[in-house]
Amino acid sequence: MVRKEGFYEKYIKRIMDVCGALGAIAAFWWLYLTVAVLVKIKLGSPVLFIQKRPGKNEKIFKLYKFRTMTDECDCNGNLMPDEVRLTRFGRALRATSMDELPETFNILKGDMSIIGPRPQLVRDMTFMTPGQRKRHDVRPGLSGLAQTRGRNALAWDDKLSADLEYIENITFLGDIKIIIDTIKQVFLHRKGNEDSKADEIEITDDYGDYLLKQGRVTREEYDAKQEEAKRLLKG
Secondary structure, three states: OOOOOOHHHHHHHHHHHHHHHHHHHHHHHHHHHHHHHHHHHHHOOOOEEEEEEEOHHHOEEEEEEEOOEOOOEOOOOOEOOHHHHEOHHHHHHHHOOHHHOOHHHHHHHOOOEEEOOOOOOHHHHOOOOOOHHHHHHOOOEEEOHHHHOOHHHOOHHHHHHHHHHHHOOOOHHHHHHHHHHHHHHHHOOOOOOHHHHHHHOOOOOOHHHHHHHOOOOOHHHHHHHHHHHHHHHHO
């Protein structure tokens, strides 16, 4: 069954995305430049972290973010675990969401929207059920309903359920509320609130790892899905 788009989603949302992205770049160009210089000084090159993600209709696109990890390797030349390579500076960028500033250029390109389900990894997508993969019927967003409900502290099942809830009722007022809630979460929620500590999780399990630990997929199914993700990334 083809999903029906409302008037706002079909005719207005994309215009708002472009205007919002251009406005953000024009108003905060100095912040983009400052963060880029700091990343260069503290983490080196490249300044940008570029990774392939599934977008609308599961079309693979290149997501742009500011780099938050080092390239530290072990004695065998293999990259160290993420939690080791994520620096204090990188944590600060993630906590304030400033690492996601370059995604405004993804919005201009049409890869993303200001509001929508967050773009997950390709390997996460391969573990989703057909119903869960309907989250890709719309452009992924810079922020979304799941992010306002707890970001990384939200369990995978709740996160995907929130994504599906959002795409069933995309409205102008709904998007504005998510934008306001996102601003509140980033700039206000962390100030001395002990209840927000769960939100400080910077690194979470991939969806496949989560399902494997929960015993919801077998090792054979896990390996097969990982191979499927590799094929998709190769294009």
